[in-house]
Amino acid sequence: MAQKEEAAAATEAASQNGEDLENLDDPEKLKELIELPPFEIVTGERLPANFFKFQFRNVEYSSGRNKTFLCYVVEAQGKGGQVQASRGYLEDEHAAAHAEEAFFNTILPAFDPALRYNVTWYVSSSPCAACADRIIKTLSKTKNLRLLILVGRLFMWEELEIQDALKKLKEAGCKLRIMKPQDFEYVWQNFVEQEEGESKAFQPWEDIQENFLYYEEKLADILK
Numbered sequence: 001m002a003q004k005e006e007a008a009a010a011t012e013a014a015s016q017n018g019e020d021l022e023n024l025d026d027p028e029k030l031k032e033l034i035e036l037p038p039f040e041i042v043t044g045e046r047l048p049a050n051f052f053k054f055q056f057r058n059v060e061y062s063s064g065r066n067k068t069f070l071c072y073v074v075e076a077q078g079k080g081g082q083v084q085a086s087r088g089y090l091e092d093e094h095a096a097a098h099a100e101e102a103f104f105n106t107i108l109p110a111f112d113p114a115l116r117y118n119v120t121w122y123v124s125s126s127p128c129a130a131c132a133d134r135i136i137k138t139l140s141k142t143k144n145l146r147l148l149i150l151v152g153r154l155f156m157w158e159e160l161e162i163q164d165a166l167k168k169l170k171e172a173g174c175k176l177r178i179m180k181p182q183d184f185e186y187v188w189q190n191f192v193e194q195e196e197g198e199s200k201a202f203q204p205w206e207d208i209q210e211n212f213l214y215y216e217e218k219l220a221d222i223l224k
Contacts, residue, residue, distance in 0.1 A: 058211040070099040071122040100131040132165035
């Protein structure tokens with residue numbers, strides 16, 4: 001009876017997450033599917049400090065970093081010069097949509113033609129090819145949108161598909177650059193929860209400048 005209940009729970013979890021429903025007799029597969037949460041996009045104003053320290057770290061090999069964290073600043077300016085500003089962050093968690101796509105689905109699902117939008121993203125890693133395509137399509141049909149993307153790391157930059165996607169982003173008018181140490185500090189101060197008893201000052205990791213220069217060189221080679 002218990003085994004049937006576990007199988008039913010796994011079937012439900014698999015269905016919600018788009019998983020293959022085969023091999024549910026495997027105990028390890030059952031456990032994995034039951035524990036896998038439904039698709040969701042996490043949003044908020046400030047992300048936990050430990051998430052920032054791990055996910056945004058600009059390491060060369062991003063083992064275990066299978067999420068995307070996107071911190072955003074949106075400035076909408078009217079004809080009279082008034083600016084409406086908002087900020088927050090998105091995190092994709094077993095998500096049907098990546099954080100970049102979720103931004104346009106949830107944060108800015110529509111654009112007022114009477115406003116000019118200046119949007120800045122601080123992202124843990126650069127977009128995949130599919131997300132780059134969504135960004136390009138949005139920019140092409142939204143002439144009053146300016147987008148600057150600052151990334152901590154380059155996602156699978158050796159792949160030709162990714163390199164082509166980054167080039168097309170540039171051609172579409174998207175400004176793309178690698179996060180400098182000062183940018184990480186800005187995210188720390190403006191988007192990260194300050195834990196009680198912890199120093200509020202940003203503590204850069206040892207190779208932050210070295211890794212910034214590494215990724216800056218790779219991006220320059222791709223976009224030249």
